[in-house]
Amino acid sequence: MKMNETDLRLALRYAGVKDPDHSPFQLMLQAMESELEAAIASKSTWRVFQIVKQADQIRLEPGGLILPGKMASTMLADCDQVILAAGTLGHGFDRQSSLFQAQNDPAKALLFDAAGSALIERVLDELEENLHALPEFQNLYFTDRFSCGYGDLPIALQKAIGQLLNLPLRCGITVLDSYMMAPTKSITALIGVSQNPQPARIRGCGYCSLNKSCTYRKKGTTCHGE
Numbered sequence: 001m002k003m004n005e006t007d008l009r010l011a012l013r014y015a016g017v018k019d020p021d022h023s024p025f026q027l028m029l030q031a032m033e034s035e036l037e038a039a040i041a042s043k044s045t046w047r048v049f050q051i052v053k054q055a056d057q058i059r060l061e062p063g064g065l066i067l068p069g070k071m072a073s074t075m076l077a078d079c080d081q082v083i084l085a086a087g088t089l090g091h092g093f094d095r096q097s098s099l100f101q102a103q104n105d106p107a108k109a110l111l112f113d114a115a116g117s118a119l120i121e122r123v124l125d126e127l128e129e130n131l132h133a134l135p136e137f138q139n140l141y142f143t144d145r146f147s148c149g150y151g152d153l154p155i156a157l158q159k160a161i162g163q164l165l166n167l168p169l170r171c172g173i174t175v176l177d178s179y180m181m182a183p184t185k186s187i188t189a190l191i192g193v194s195q196n197p198q199p200a201r202i203r204g205c206g207y208c209s210l211n212k213s214c215t216y217r218k219k220g221t222t223c224h225g226e
């Protein structure tokens with residue numbers, strides 16, 4: 001998997017580089033391209049669930065998974081379905097990362113890890129783009145992608161999502177008792193599916209297609225409480 005310009009900038013930001021365009025770390029990261037390509041074997045998977053709303057709870061069917069809290073109820077307020085999605089860079093990335101750490105090269109280890117964080121986001125971005133192009137999602141709208149651990153959505157749901165998506169078999173991902181995942185560069189996410197255009201609650205107003213006509217902003221507020 002090759003890093004593009006966006007991945008590169010995001011990776012430098014994750015690594016804490018303040019001025020990416022004038023940083024020696026940019027060249028260092030570019031020089032790691034072949035190591036990244038050799039180490040990454042990305043996989044992703046997804047499954048659609050129906051949303052059943054009962055009182056203040058959201059239940060997903062099939063499976064009966066309850067999504068408690070304000071985060072899920074806000075993000076999915078206008079949705080009939082939710083896509084559970086997951087992706088990983090694979091175990092090879094972790095092996096190469098351990099090698100860099102063992103070589104006592106902290107700068108390289110840090111940049112490699114940051115590149116992995118940027119690239120796993122791209123795996124999910126590409127999955128989302130591909131999903132959007134499927135006939136069953138034509139003329140429907142996706143919410144921002146969100147994950148367990150965001151806001152008040154419990155990280156503990158990660159276990160159940162792992163089971164519903166059959167992650168060990170489909171992606172080689174194990175959800176550990178700590179709710180972290182192995183391989184480390186793995187993500188699970190939820191994407192609401194709606195009949196109506198959805199605000200960019202997580203990415204912010206600058207990304208939102210409703211920006212020009214937004215009634216929240218006209219009233220001096222936002223849909224995400226800022």
Ligand code: SF4
Pocket residue numbers: 199200201204205206208209210211212214215216217221222223224
């Ligand atoms: S406040 Fe308006 S413009 Fe900003 S994210 Fe919400 S709907 Fe979009």
